[in-house]
Amino acid sequence: MKRTPQTADLDGGGVVLEIPAVLKRLKKHLDIRTNAELSSILDVKPNTISTWKKRNTLDYPRVLALCKTYSIDIHQLFFNRPGTDTPFPGRKDKKGFSVVTRDTYFQYVSQCNKESFVGSLPKFHFPFISGNNIRAFQVVGSAMAPVLKDSDFVVGEYVDADTTDMVNGNIYVLVSNVRGIYICRIRKDPKDNKVIHLIRDNETKNTLSEVKMMADEIIELWEVISVFSLDLIGNNKTKNSDH
The missing domain is CATH 1.10.260.40 (lambda repressor-like DNA-binding domains)
Structure with a gap:
């Protein structure tokens, strides 16, 4: 812990x-x-x-x-400060950071550049998280288990759409205008700098990632800096009482 x-x-x-x-x-x-x-x-x-x-x-x-x-x-x-709301999804004020839930994935890809849409997303507000331009994304599926479980939330720090400075082995949120949103470790292709391999933690070590993403299809890139379990916001307390 x-x-x-x-x-x-x-x-x-x-x-x-x-x-x-x-x-x-x-x-x-x-x-x-x-x-x-x-x-x-x-x-x-x-x-x-x-x-x-x-x-x-x-x-x-x-x-x-x-x-x-x-x-x-x-x-x-x-x-010991009075008069504030609970800092969980659903709070809609100017503080906190936006949360992209699984049900907003499709809309986000097509409207992530629209301030009105991003402003309508629910927000997290935790005093223990800081960063420049951060956003949370809900994990969908078990491709990154056990590091990331289905329905966890990752907090990503915005790094534009430039893949040049991506670090092999780090986890990123990649928003593609072709494939949608992926949350994976990455490995740059040593032979083609336009190709990014998306690595799944539960694949065998010798298995080449099945998913390849072209750099020019990436419209947003977020480097994951924190992870929250649903247990943290009280929705999975019984199931994960020890985490």
């Missing part, structure tokens, strides 16, 4: 979180008093809460899933 560092970036500024205060507010929101009660709700060992306090760290995915389940505003929880 990866832990988010104790310093979070909120709207471009460094903010040091005081985890004991966060946990105190969490108990207040849940109307409980003891660490034992909190550990039971979070489904962690009783001494885990004490460890979080001592290390000033937190299992953010688990806590954020709990916030979704109990409708707790994370701005109030983490920063």
